[in-house]
Amino acid sequence: MTEHVNAGNAAFVDADYEASLQHYGAAIAAGGSADAYSKRAAAQLQLARYAEAAADATASLKLEPTLKAHWRAGQACFALHQFEAARAAFADAAKLEPSSRELKRWLRKCDAEVECATGAAPSAVMPPAAAPAPPLAPVTDSSKIRHEWYQSSTHMVVSLLARGVAKQAVSVTFGEATVDVAIKLEGGELYELSLHLYQKISPADCKWSVSPTKVELKLKKLSPGKWEALEGSGEEKVHAINAVPSEAEEGPA
Numbered sequence: 291m292t293e294h295v296n297a298g299n300a301a302f303v304d305a306d307y308e309a310s311l312q313h314y315g316a317a318i319a320a321g322g323s324a325d326a327y328s329k330r331a332a333a334q335l336q337l338a339r340y341a342e343a344a345a346d347a348t349a350s351l352k353l354e355p356t357l358k359a360h361w362r363a364g365q366a367c368f369a370l371h372q373f374e375a376a377r378a379a380f381a382d383a384a385k386l387e388p389s390s391r392e393l394k395r396w397l398r399k400c401d402a403e404v405e406c407a408t409g410a411a412p413s414a415v416m417p418p419a420a421a422p423a424p425p426l427a428p429v430t431d432s433s434k435i436r437h438e439w440y441q442s443s444t445h446m447v448v449s450l451l452a453r454g455v456a457k458q459a460v461s462v463t464f465g466e467a468t469v470d471v472a473i474k475l476e477g478g479e480l481y482e483l484s485l486h487l488y489q490k491i492s493p494a495d496c497k498w499s500v501s502p503t504k505v506e507l508k509l510k511k512l513s514p515g516k517w518e519a520l521e522g523s524g525e526e527k528v529h530a531i532n533a534v535p536s537e538a539e540e541g542p543a
Contacts, residue, residue, distance in 0.1 A: 292317075295326055298333070303442045305499075305506060307336045324354035331362040336449075338503045340369040347379075357386045364396060373403040428454025432481035435473075439520045446491075446509040446520065450483065457500040462507065464493035469507060488517045 298313030314330035317323065327350035334343035347363035350356070364379035377400035384393045439448045452473060459474040467490045473481040487509070495510035511517075 294320060295323075295329065298326075298329060302329070302333060302336075303440065303445065303447065305336075305447065305508070307333045311337075322349075322353070324350045324356065324359065327353065328356060328359045328362060331359070331366065335362060335365055335369075336503075338369075340366045344370065344372075355382070357383050360386070361393075364400075368396070368400065368403075371403075373400050376400050377404065428476045432473075432475060432479050435481050437483065441517060443514045443516065444511055446487075446511065446517065448485070448507040448509065448520070450505040450507075451503065452481070452505055453503055455500055455505060460498070460500055460505055462498045462505075464491065464496040464509070466490055466493065469496075469509065471505070471507070473505065486521050488519050488522050489513065489515075 294313050294317035298310040298317065301307070301309035301313060310333045311330060314326050314333060317326040318330065327346045331343045331346035331350065334340070334346055344363060344366035347359050347366060350359040351363065360379050360383035364376045364383060367373070367376035367379060377397060380393055380396045380400060384390065384397065387393060435450060435452045437448055437450045439446060441447065448469070450471065450473070452475075454476070455473055461472040463470040467487045469483075469485040469487065469491075471481075471483040475481055490512040492510045492512050497508045499506050499508075
């Protein structure tokens with residue numbers, strides 16, 4: 291089962307989410323661990339398969355109530371407009387990490403959506419795997435765009451979660467230790483992000499892409515190693531990678 295999870299992690303880092311689903315699925319078939327379900331939920335989220343992500347996160351939580359599984363359940367339910375269920379999941383995550391500013395921000399977003407909801411209140415029950423995800427409109431409010439990241443020994447991958455962005459509306463500039471992104475949203479608003487990176491990168495080897503749900507930046511590290519953070523001053527602080535090959539790349543935590 292471990293080899294399937296490691297293969298899924300490697301595919302996830304390479305943004306081959308369909309392949310990562312297959313590997314995590316094989317791990318689940320071999321033993322059905324909470325970790326495998328949670329990581330498959332992360333891959334489902336990347337592919338905007340929110341109902342499936344909610345189902346996998348729920349399966350993971352039944353086996354082991356981890357922070358990441360609660361978080362992914364919340365993200366999936368929020369995308370499905372199940373705001374009360376999302377809030378419950380983020381509240382459970384906050385019990386495990388009460389100092390998280392990101393979780394507090396998600397809780398505020400859920401509260402705002404519940405307050406603004408009209409008609410029947412959203413169900414607090416996790417949606418079943420068969421529930422269809424509603425169409426998602428392009429993002430028009432820059433304040434609703436957030437970014438997340440993960441890494442391997444050689445790359446940092448940054449995802450800007452922005453739906454329905456046209457490739458021609460995106461501008462990305464890679465510097466020696468900086469990244470600047472500008473996105474012109476529908477409606478004319480401009481979203482801008484400037485990152486001052488923890489360590490230097492190789493601009494010529496960096497890439498970016500646009501999918502229906504996000505803008506993804508793949509940053510090539512100038513020196514292999516594990517960064518302690520995405521941003522900051524990490525001179526002489528990068529950890530050397532001494533792990534065995536199967537652990538050299540990190541998938542979703």
